Amino acid sequence: MRGRGQTPIVPAGNVAGRALTTVIAIMTFLAALTVGAVSLVTDTAGRWQNDISNEITVQVKPADGLDMAQALETVRQIALQTPGVKGATVLDEAATGRLLEPWLGEGVDLQELPVPRLVVVSIDTGDPPNFEFMRQELQEAVPQADLDDHRAWVSRLVTMARTVVFVGVFVLALVIVATTLTVVFATRGAMSGNRHIVEVLHFVGARSSFIAREFERHFLRLGLIGAAAGGAVAIVVFVVLGHLTEANRQTPEADQISALFGSFTIGWTGYVGVLLLVATVAALTALTSRLTVTRHLAEIDMISPVEN
Template sequence: MQIVGRIRGERQTPIVPAGNVAGRALTTVIAIMTFLAALTVGAVSLVSDTAGRWQNDISDEITIQVKPAEGLDMPTALETVRQIALQTPGVTAASVLDKAATSRLLEPWLGESVDFDELPVPRLVIVSIDTGKPPNFAFMREELKEAVPEAELDDHRAWVSRLVTMARTVVLIGVFVLSLVIVATTLTVVFATRGAMSGNRHIVEVLHFVGARSSFIAREFERHFLRLGLIGAAAGGLVAIILFAVIGYLTEANRQTAEADQISALFGSFTIGWTGYAGVFILVATVATLTALTSRWTVTRHLAEIDMISPVES
């Protein structure tokens, strides 16, 4: 008991060496695992927010497409469509998408400076609707068909529904991948703890046999692996946060390009928001805590096995 008390009081040499090669390797593995998990958390947050935005957009706005036809006066047809939309109950606003905006929308496929006189390009009327009292779309379609046969109303419901379904599938896949990363991290810590115990087996067994409590030995391992887990998880999470911040900055800086417009149409500003960053911080804390608890459980179980074997050998 004096030996144990002396060890507890002085703690000149830790049971597990703080800077061995195995410890650095484990820190690196945890950092990589946390980085991958943080990317998954950010991607899931981004896709989830985008799916919510798509669902909001479908209730806020619809479009009416006017297809060019021989003898059709496009400006007159667009104005007629706009007036019909404004006169429909449930519509709050309607505006014609001008040639500049339409040209920019088609730029990724048709290039710059689209000639609307030479190329038959459909034109759009953007209609904002009252989400509390939406218009009667069937009645609106009949009105448009009678006044402008070339007009076609699109409420985007089928298209956005497929995108939302895809987004939810991506979220489920992300959660599954995150679970796999957590399981892999746990197994890695178990093997690392067993390796640390094997390298210090004689010290652990001597301490245990002379009266050191299992909780004391397990706590020493827990502190060691908590430090490693916290360093590795923080490093991986920080790199992931920097990566998301850089991608968001580059997207915002190139917002005026046609490619950026398409990305913004799908993912907004391509930033994960405070929920994504909070998720990364929670992930870092979870990985560090899981590392410490896993090592403690492994040590406690190993010491229990020693206690079971000792009476048999004696």
């Protein structure tokens, strides 16, 4: 074992070590952003899919001579009488106006615009209604009514979520490969700078495991510092974005953004993913350095008999 006052094989605070720590921090930060983005999109897509599967909408388009209030009430009654429907609510003019505020501004007079009106229908997910039958009933009673069961949206959401997860995994793989190569080069550089010390220790009988463990400790410390710094910065970014979204939620534009992406909070799964990423990067850094040193010492053993 190395004594308390013994100088370590690899200097703890050299320039190369600080540069490697910075590179690991940057890579971990980018990877943590990817993990958070994947978690955010996955959670949001799951929330969309859950909301969409619980509700359908019936759109009533305005037409000449159409009594909109009567048509909406007819649609609501037909929906309530359909098996599998738990409730139906007419979206009033105030709620419709709030939906249009980001595009048309405040104080929109719906009486002067040919704006379709909506009836929101809650369905029983365990025993959903027959949508085709319901669509036919609505068309016969109110020809201007158009039922949307959101199946196209669900399909697009699932496809989008899978694509984001695939891209995220691909980016993480690239970061891991880049980190591995960086550690390999950094380890070889550290060994090159301490080559004579390493070879002397090796030739006088120091075990390869001892030398490799010294490098492993050194790079594990660098990996932990760099990965923890990058992960912490990424967590701070997500926390700040979440607070900014909550603070600006009162505006119509923020309401639409929140409806699409939530509050930009990644949830406990995202934070756990970032912590696992930090641990993985640190362990990968230590393991890569150990394997590199072990392989280099094995090459020395193969060359030495030839020289002798």
